[in-house]
Amino acid sequence: MARVLVQEAPFDMGAETAALSAGRTDVGGIASFLGVCRGDDGLAAMVLEHYPGMTGRAIGRIVADAEARWPLTGCTVIHRVGRILPGEPIVLVLTASAHRAAALEACAFLIDWLKTKAPFWKREEFAAGSHRWVEARAEDDAAAARWATPGA
Amino acid sequence: MRVLYFAWVRQKVGIAEEEIAPPAEVRDVAALVRWLAGRSPAHAAAFADPKQLRAAVNQDFAPPDHPVAANDEVAFFPPVTGG
Numbered sequence: 034m035a036r037v038l039v040q041e042a043p044f045d046m047g048a049e050t051a052a053l054s055a056g057r058t059d060v061g062g063i064a065s066f067l068g069v070c071r072g073d074d075g076l077a078a079m080v081l082e083h084y085p086g087m088t089g090r091a092i093g094r095i096v097a098d099a100e101a102r103w104p105l106t107g108c109t110v111i112h113r114v115g116r117i118l119p120g121e122p123i124v125l126v127l128t129a130s131a132h133r134a135a136a137l138e139a140c141a142f143l144i145d146w147l148k149t150k151a152p153f154w155k156r157e158e159f160a161a162g163s164h165r166w167v168e169a170r171a172e173d174d175a176a177a178a179r180w181a182t183p184g185a
Numbered sequence: 186m187r188v189l190y191f192a193w194v195r196q197k198v199g200i201a202e203e204e205i206a207p208p209a210e211v212r213d214v215a216a217l218v219r220w221l222a223g224r225s226p227a228h229a230a231a232f233a234d235p236k237q238l239r240a241a242v243n244q245d246f247a248p249p250d251h252p253v254a255a256n257d258e259v260a261f262f263p264p265v266t267g268g
Contacts, residue, residue, distance in 0.1 A: 068268060081267065084191055084260060087244035112267060124268055144268055152241070152260075153267025154192035166193045169264035 035096045035108040039088050041115040044125055053107040053129040060106050062133040064140035066126040072119030077160045081114045081123070084152035088112075091151045099128070099143050103135040110143060112153065142180050149177040186255055188221070190231070191262035194238065197231035206255075214240045215249035217259060231261075239264055 036052075038044070046067060054060040070079045092110055099108065107129040117123055126143045130136040155167040189202045211220045215235070222232035232238065240247050241260040253259055 082192055083267070084189070084241070084244075084262070086258070087241055087260070090244055148268030149265065150246070151267050152191070152262065152265055154263065155266045156192070166263065167266040169266055173268075 034105075035093075035100065035110070037089060037092050037096060037109075038111045039083060039085075039092070039114060040111065041113060043113070043122065044111045046122070046125055049109050049111065049125060049127055053109065053127055057106070059131060060129045061131045062136045063107075063127060063129045064133070064136035065128075066124075066140050066144045067122055068124035068144070070117045070119050070121050070123055075160050076119055076157055078119075078158045079117045079123070080156045080158060080164075081112075081117060082154045082156065083112075083114050087152050092147065095143060095146045095150055098146070099139045102142070103128075103130060103139040105130050105135065105139055108139070108143075110147070112147070112151070114153070116158075145173070145176045145180060148173045186253065187258045188217075189258065189260040191260065193263055194231050194261050197227060199227045212252055213249065214242065214247055214251045214253060214259070217253050218249070218261075221261075237263060 050063055053063050096108055096110060105128055109127040111125040113123050126140050128136045128139040156164055157167060158164045186205050187202060188205055190198045195201050207217060207220050211217050218232050218235050222229050238261055242251050242253060243258055
């Protein structure tokens with residue numbers, strides 16, 4: 034049911050959103066998160082690397098977890114890889130449900146877990162030619178941890 | 186055993202993957218890290234601080250005490266930073 038894509042190409046958020054309610058009348062709300070590349074500190078580009086053999090499975094497991102926790106009618110996760118310029122979208126999470134609470138909570142859960150449980154790495158390239166690997170943030174771990182369930 | 190490296194681990198080791206045949210006493214991820222660190226100065230640099238590393242065995246995240254076997258695919262990388 035879920036649509037999971039890892040791709041270099043940009044995506045069409047409007048078309049992806051419309052697809053979640055096309056031809057059905059049981060969808061009451063669609064929540065979205067669109068991650069965009071910031072241009073902090075003279076950033077020229079962000080280069081996203083991933084582990085191709087593992088990425089799809091890891092995202093699929095995260096999505097299955099969301100579908101088990103909330104009554105979703107649809108779910109879309111698109112994560113770009115390769116070279117991304119400031120202002121360009123990086124990641125899209127869409128969740129559809131009969132009611133808003135499930136859609137909003139599932140969307141927040143998915144992006145929190147994508148940040149901490151899917152094998153992607155960001156490298157920042159700067160105008161002067163230098164680059165650095167982005168370091169994992171404790172805040173992201175804390176955000177993901179709030180969704181942990183006892184015994185999980 | 187096939188070993189893959191990603192992000193700065195790949196850059197420090199200098200290659201993206203290699204086929205290895207560690208001795209029988211290398212039974213888990215932590216032991217494999219210690220063994221790999223002895224392969225070359227580049228490996229030693231990449232594996233100098235195991236706390237900075239994460240691993241996957243057969244494409245699932247794996248803690249240091251996770252077993253490894255001859256036909257496994259083992260990957261090493263920094264903590265993930267996607268999203």
